[in-house]
Amino acid sequence: MTMQSCCITGFEWSGTPTGKVGKLGKLDTYIAGDNPDAAILIVHDALGWTFPNGRLLADHFAKEANATVYFPDFFFGEVIEPSIIIEGKLDTFDFKGFLERQGRDVREPEIFAAAKELRQKYKKVGAVGYCYGGWAVFRLGAKEHSPPLVDCISTGHPSLLTTKDIDEVAVPVQVLSPEFDPIYTPELKAHTLATLPTLGIEFDYHYYPGVEHGAFVRGDDRKPGERKAMANAKNSVVSWFNLFLH
Structure with missing residues (x-):
């Protein structure tokens, strides 16, 4: 399944990220936390590594799952202008061109390389990805990797996912x-x-009635139902990582 306008709509949350900017390999990366034994790799959605919501989630995961969290720029500098989201200028965004530049085949090698680097540094590694x-x-949790690149994975409203991806996952999901x-x-x-x-494999499936694609990283925290779903989803990810990374 491809991507649509819902992949770049949503709201910016309040709050100020408290991590730092560094490197993971050659990638600019937002880093939160300092656990030397456990790491979490976040693969961002279409809004990229600078979107504040993703960085705020990284801060939460670092503190609540006691891990060093890496949020790299897998789009190599391409950033969707915030006005596209805030002002609803979806007609100005070229999805076809975006997917040609940032598609699965293009970015998979860098994503694999990031996980491999973390695997060399940490005893336990988890990965979470939203939308894109x-x-x-x-793919990070696929059975083709021996030993596994990650110990567990989590995903919220995944995009570009295939039945083959689901069939071949081999780590707790x-x-x-x-x-x-x-x-x-x-x-x-x-x-x-x-x-x-x-x-x-162990798996955990959560269904959230009343919310839409993108809610867990771009939901409107001013709406009681969405705020509750976002909080519950965040807490579920934290619990998942605490189960498998410690």
Whole structure:
């Protein structure tokens, strides 16, 4: 399934990120936390590594899951202008060109390389991806990697995901699924629920009624229902990483 306008709509949250900017390999990276034994790799959504919401989530994961969290720039400097989100200028965004520059085949090698670098430095490594990052964490957890690149994965409203990605995951996987999602479709949800129990891995599937694609990283925290879903989703990811990284 490809990406649509819902992949770049949403709200900026209040709060100021408290991490630092450094490097993961050759990638500019937002880094939060300082645990020498456990790391979390966040694969960002279409809004990239500078979007404040992603950095705020990194801060939460670092503190609450006791890990060093890496949020790299996998788009190599391409940033979607905030006005596209805040002012709803979706007609100014070229999805076709974006996917040609930042598609799966283009960025998978860098994403694999980032996980491999973390695997060399840390005893335990987890990965979480939202929207665009959803396909990537499934690929990081694929059975083709021996030893595994990561110890567990989590994804919220994944984009560009295929049934093959689901079939081949080989590490514990958590899925955060909104009710309304034209990208993570009912068919893909059904395939997920039918397939994961057959793979011999632990899995955790959460369904959030009343919220839309993008809610877990770009939801409106002024709406009580969305705020609750965002908080619950964040807490679920924290619990998942605490289970497998410590």
